[in-house]
């Protein structure tokens with residue numbers, strides 16, 4: 001879609017930019033164009049129902065989802081296309097041991113574009129390496145969730161009128177919160193944004209995310225242990241769920257799960273123009289009494305997700321009319337010892353052993369971004 005990529009995994013194949021694996025796979029201008037197209041759809045400036053007539057979207061969901069899968073399905077239907085796929089691994093041949101690589105090779109014969117969600121980090125990258133159609137990351141473990149980010153950017157743009165000069169509080173599980181990781185990467189490319197990180201010590205933002213975003217000179221980060229103390233300064237409060245499914249130690253989850261709860265009393269000290277966002281699902285980190293507050297934007301946020309996915313599907317396919325399967329470079333496949341992250345796709349299926357080039361004296365796994373020790 002664009003000439004210059006900064007993410008190193010895009011040098012693996014010249015055609016890798018047919019996919020959306022990470023929010024930074026789109027340049028800022030491409031991101032803005034997708035948000036603009038979504039706005040045109042919202043404003044009914046044209047009829048999208050013939051844009052992708054007959055196009056087939058495969059939704060391969062190895063992990064539960066309500067919003068992402070159904071909004072992808074609604075999006076392709078509104079574009080005039082059709083959805084196929086599975087909503088749990090157990091109902092597909094994955095349960096017989098089929099790899100992601102083989103699954104997407106097969107699905108590429110039936111579908112024009114694939115959206116994949118997987119609990120193993122980097123699984124969408126494996127899919128992109130083996131699919132002959134564009135692949136969209138619909139969430140991989142605690143790693144990345146770029147279409148949620150497009151949803152979040154459109155929500156901020158609609159609610160606040162801008163994506164720069166914002167003070168954004170990110171609250172909850174910043175360690176495993178893939179929506180936070182992706183949103184930080186995307187918002188850090190707009191000027192003068194300040195991020196207030198509000199998390200328990202055990203769930204602090206991983207360093208690699210800070211390293212990935214901190215080269216913009218106008219960015220600032222601060223840490224706050226108290227939501228009450230942070231809230232008066234915020235333009236956007238982005239709440240997240242403490243994700244039970246990411247913990248190895250249930251006792252730790254129980255200890256941390258109620259670390260931050262937004263209720264009417266805490267909201268009393270928030271600016272009148274602040275908006276409250278949440279990727280959802282919520283558990284009890286936002287009290288139901290908050291829903292009636294006009295600042296609660298999280299259900300409006302959900303609807304934006306359908307429009308950005310419509311815009312994204314159309315954009316990727318428009319730019320992929322001449323897509324050809326890239327030639328695989330010579331490589332020795334490996335499993336189990338590529339990186340030490342047990343949540344990496346390389347821990348459970350054979351992958352081509354690529355790493356990012358060293359940055360900040362560190363090498364990272366190209367699939368999951370974990371440090372290679």
Ligand code: CP
Nearest residue numbers: 065066067068279280
């Ligand atoms: N926000 C989000 O990803 O929701 P689902 O898990 O329901 O798709």
